[in-house]
Amino acid sequence: MTASPAPVARGPWAVAMRWSHLLFAHWPVPVTALRGHVPPQLELDTFGGDAWLGVVPFTMTDVRPRGTPALPGPGAFHELNVRTYVRHRGVPGVWFFSLDAASPTAVEVGRAGMHLAYLRARMSLTERDGRVRYTSERVDRRAPAAELRVTYGATGPAAPTAPGSLEHFLTERYALYASDLPPRAPRRLWLGAVEHAPWRLAPAAWEVERNTMTAPLGVDVAGRTPLLHAAEGVLPVHAWARRRVA
Template identity: 50%
Template sequence: MPSDSLIPTSRRLHLMQQRWSQLLFAHWPVDPEILRPYLPARLELDLFEGQAWLGVVPFTMSHIRPLGLPAVPGLNRLHELNVRTYATLDGVPGVWFLSLDATQPLGVWAARTLFHLPYLHARMSLTETDGTLRAMAERTHRGAAPARFAATWTPGAVLPPARPGSLPHFLTERYYLYTAGADLAAAVRGTDLWRGRLFHEPWTLRAATLSEWESTLLESHGLPTPAGPPLLYAADALDVQVQELRRI
């Protein structure tokens, strides 16, 4: 569990302002030995009671605005679908992404080029009807393994705040990310590593009821199909600051 000193503060200068909404955390427990080959040698898997976790997270990113610049119409909103696990280095826990499929071509280019993240081009929709959300995606990135995704879920009652040391806190309250390059295979083999710093208020989590789930995202990475349904948390919208990306 990170100490208070590992939680970024809003007083830091930020590189990017965003709003995340229509978000679903879907996670499965995974044998750490299965995930170890997907991380660079310098990173350690971050485990909860000895167990690794693998997540798929669809959401909408809007109000995207670089530091000191206004939002650009047509470029300030995208849908994203990421595959993630959790890693730590020098006692700092963070997110490690296997892929981040997204709809905005310029945003994908910028994230791959400037932030060294494995973003991939995709067609994706995320719609809401009478309180029920539906996400659909198809990867279109040239040279990447194909992947498709469809899910429908209904957010429910607000859950109690996630307590430090609990599984919901471990899976959702992440204020750092690690990345090693836009190509995952090369990133795992290489020595480059960056740590990004985020700030946001704690998530307001909700129960979620899943009525549809079809995905080949994990399989596109050579991972086995999960044996059971995911552990789900829906989340209310919040504003996020990307505060720092530093080579380490």
């Protein structure tokens, strides 16, 4: 399967990587619940009249800058992002509220080089009989505490998403936006691009021990059933250096 193009990419890609053990958990939320957490230059992208809040745990491996081998330490680590979906001048993308990661090097590089809200966390993943147990506990004092402890697995076969579907809207995104991190005001806006094969998603179910990942946003999803998809890993993933757009 060929890679989907990065529509806003310019020049050669900068970093290659692999993603695996992805779980997409999504909840519809009112636009007003997220508007104050997203830079004013960005328009919240909606489906069915709602904004969508995502919690996405996964594992990143074989991370390497262009022209180099995979990095032995920071080249493999677990990551967990909290996100929503936005547009800028008609270009759809992802806005990350937080990106917890188990690699201190990746956290600092992501913050300094990409202006993304990376945070240090203690994380683990175990897999048995098709079920994945994923835990993450934030230990970074630059943001409020947040934790995820879940066990999940696919409940059906994986398939490509259909254009125009909610699943396609939530996952087939090849641009990301970032802005100045605290204590600076979010004045500048940056655009990054990724390229990878289209997702193949399977319906999924989970058991939640604890999920406070959205609490720093003032959004409580406890007791609310999410839309869940387990994703097959995509190989490879290419990312482009961010560029300023506002």
